[in-house]
Amino acid sequence: MSEPRTVLITGTSTGFGRLTAETLARRGHHVIAGLRDVKGRNRTATAELTALAGNEGLSLEVIEIDVTDDASVTRGVHHLLTTTARLDAVINNAGRNFAGPLEAYTAAEAMQQFDVNTLGALRVNNAVIPFLREQGHGALIQVGSLSGWVTPPFNGLYAASKAALASLTEAWHHELAPYGVESVLIEPAAYPTNIGQNAAMPADQERLGLYGATLAAFIGDITKNAAAPGSTAEVSDALADLVELPHGRRPLRTLVAPARQFEAVRAVHEKAAEATRIVAEDMGIDGYLRRARS
Ligand SMILES: NC(=O)c1ccc[n+]([C@@H]2O[C@H](COP(=O)([O-])OP(=O)(O)OC[C@H]3O[C@@H](n4cnc5c(N)ncnc54)[C@H](OP(=O)(O)O)[C@@H]3O)[C@@H](O)[C@H]2O)c1
Numbered sequence: 001m002s003e004p005r006t007v008l009i010t011g012t013s014t015g016f017g018r019l020t021a022e023t024l025a026r027r028g029h030h031v032i033a034g035l036r037d038v039k040g041r042n043r044t045a046t047a048e049l050t051a052l053a054g055n056e057g058l059s060l061e062v063i064e065i066d067v068t069d070d071a072s073v074t075r076g077v078h079h080l081l082t083t084t085a086r087l088d089a090v091i092n093n094a095g096r097n098f099a100g101p102l103e104a105y106t107a108a109e110a111m112q113q114f115d116v117n118t119l120g121a122l123r124v125n126n127a128v129i130p131f132l133r134e135q136g137h138g139a140l141i142q143v144g145s146l147s148g149w150v151t152p153p154f155n156g157l158y159a160a161s162k163a164a165l166a167s168l169t170e171a172w173h174h175e176l177a178p179y180g181v182e183s184v185l186i187e188p189a190a191y192p193t194n195i196g197q198n199a200a201m202p203a204d205q206e207r208l209g210l211y212g213a214t215l216a217a218f219i220g221d222i223t224k225n226a227a228a229p230g231s232t233a234e235v236s237d238a239l240a241d242l243v244e245l246p247h248g249r250r251p252l253r254t255l256v257a258p259a260r261q262f263e264a265v266r267a268v269h270e271k272a273a274e275a276t277r278i279v280a281e282d283m284g285i286d287g288y289l290r291r292a293r294s
Pocket of ligand 1: 012015144187
């Protein structure tokens with residue numbers, strides 16, 4: 001086992017976040033599991049995580065963090081930093097899928113998609129970065145998506161929010177490297193979590209209805225064909241492995257996908273890294289880029 005790490009994970013009620021919290025705690029790490037609304041919608045998940053920690057003697061505690069709420073993030077991180085001597089990694093996992101045709105969404109609804117998937121990570125990272133900088137090390141691990149590269153119909157907002165998260169991750173990667181703080185992205189393919197049933201649909205039923213038959217067929221095909229991927233443990237194990245890597249050794253991007261998709265997107269990663277280098281050289285700013293592992 002690697003040396004015990006202290007890790008904050010957001011969005012641990014279900015899915016990848018829940019499994020990663022359990023996996024890391026069972027591997028002997030100290031896990032701070034963030035959930036929103038611990039006394040309401042997530043009361044059961046909170047009780048289950050607390051019971052698991054007690055039953056198995058795990059170092060796992062629950063804190064309340066709603067990543068869309070500045071005050072909640074500030075409160076949760078403040079509590080965490082006053083009760084722990086160190087923080088080695090933060091996994092920005094909380095996310096939702098605003099699914100449906102773009103024209104049915106208002107700008108206000110679209111902002112909610114970016115608020116949770118993109119700005120949520122910005123809020124959490126802004127809260128922890130001063131501590132990590134002072135500490136001289138730490139990892140910011142964002143849960144992106146293959147949708148950050150591939151934009152199918154009816155997934156435009158989600159894909160845009162994950163592409164934006166990838167850009168933030170890369171900027172942090174360069175900006176924070178001088179302070180010993182790493183920023184990296186994991187990009188999973190489609191896996192069967194609660195993300196589908198938690199999806200937010202647009203309120204404009206009239207415009208949504210115009211796409212009814214196509215959307216239903218699309219969801220049917222996605223559900224049928226996306227049934228292929230393996231277990232969600234592939235993602236939680238990859239996240240736990242990233243946490244355990246020695247500081248300075250984490251790749252900028254980690255793909256978790258079936259072989260064919262993995263190879264295709266991996267090739268795009270390499271091209272993107274090369275393009276970044278060339279553009280930065282031509283702009284005379286390559287000296288500001290941290291050399292990215294991939
Ligand atoms: N499943 C996939 O195919 C897939 C693929 C690529 C990337 N991802 C990404 O993986 C991450 C985890 O998703 P999942 O697939 O595991 O889905 P999930 O089971 O729906 O889990 C999403 C988690 O995010 C939490 N969350 C939502 N809004 C939040 C907020 N405002 N504050 C704090 N927590 C919040 C949810 O908590 P509540 O129960 O309170 O809503 C839940 O714990 C997401 O970022 C998602 O975009 C998923």
